[in-house]
């Protein structure tokens with residue numbers, strides 16, 4: 566019989582790490598190579614690590630985790646405790662710059678305006694590329710409100726809503 570709480574302990578530990586550092590591992594740079602990290606790795610030297618029923622090692626002390634990319638993580642797992650010297654653990658990690666939905670896709674423009682539908686489509690392409698979950702993606706109304714915060718006014722025309730003095734970056 567499977568112990569359900571043991572089954573969840575590993576995931577809970579991962580969630581605790583995410584909470585501790587405030588972001589998923591992908592918001593950080595790999596401690597070893599500086600690429601985008603993908604996973605929270607547990608330091609082999611963590612003193613109170615626990616093996617779950619599937620043999621996965623976890624810790625209830627989030628500060629023993631550090632961000633690694635997939636490549637370095639598998640290397641770290643393979644090398645085991647001998648990996649210590651080449652995996653320099655740091656107490657603070659470099660944080661990736663926050664993706665900016667506006668700057669990534671749009672620009673202010675003195676001589677052009679953009680149809681609301683077109684702008685919203687461009688935003689959705691951006692949100693897909695960023696891997697936002699459906700609940701994080703703004704509705705069109707919320708999108709217009711965020712545009713307003715960025716100083717973009719809008720007007721209703723016979724073609725639909727137009728966002729004034731705005732252009733797509735690719736244009």
Ligand SMILES: [Zn+2]
Nearest residue numbers: 595598634637
């Ligand atoms: Zn790496």
